[in-house]
Amino acid sequence: METTLIILRGNSGSGKTTIAKRLQNHFGEGTLLVSQDTVRREMLMVRDQEGNISQDLIRQITEYGKGKCKFVILEGIFVKQRYKKMLEDLIHFYEGNAYIYYFDLSFKNTVERHNSRPQAEEFGEESLRSWWSPNDQLGVEYEKMLTEEMTQKDILDLICTHLEV
Secondary structure: OOOEEEEEEEOOOOOHHHHHHHHHHHHOOOOEEEEHHHHHHHHOOOOOOOOOOHHHHHHHHHHHOEOOEOEEEEEEOOOHHHHHHHHHHHHHHOOOOEEEEEEEOOHHHHHHHHOOOHHHHOOOHHHHHHHOOOOOOOOOOOEEEEEOOOOHHHHHHHHHHHHOO
């Protein structure tokens, strides 16, 4: 089975998880969703800092899906400084059958989106600002920008068009 890797990256609160879950529901059974927050915060309870152990587990889970799932969706902030090599290795592992999307939103828009989700009670604008990493594109071939003008439907349609599904 040929497997397609979809990478969704961007700042906290930009909509990555929402889109990832909608894609998983759209593609259906056997679609593997690997969430950085789930692995790092819930499974391992580690901070997102240089050398944290979640990186190896995220890579291993993502690699596991190749040949077993039609689609593997990897979503998270994945700051380029810490995760670029891992992401490039995964793109290579999937033999280039990877689609990379970066949520390129303003800080103001990100705060507005964040305030409408359950995590708004866990952390606020001050935390978002401390994590904020603007213009953090990987700079790899085929990386597509997703902008704040795009609706969830626009993003889902764009990705499905790219995948020809």
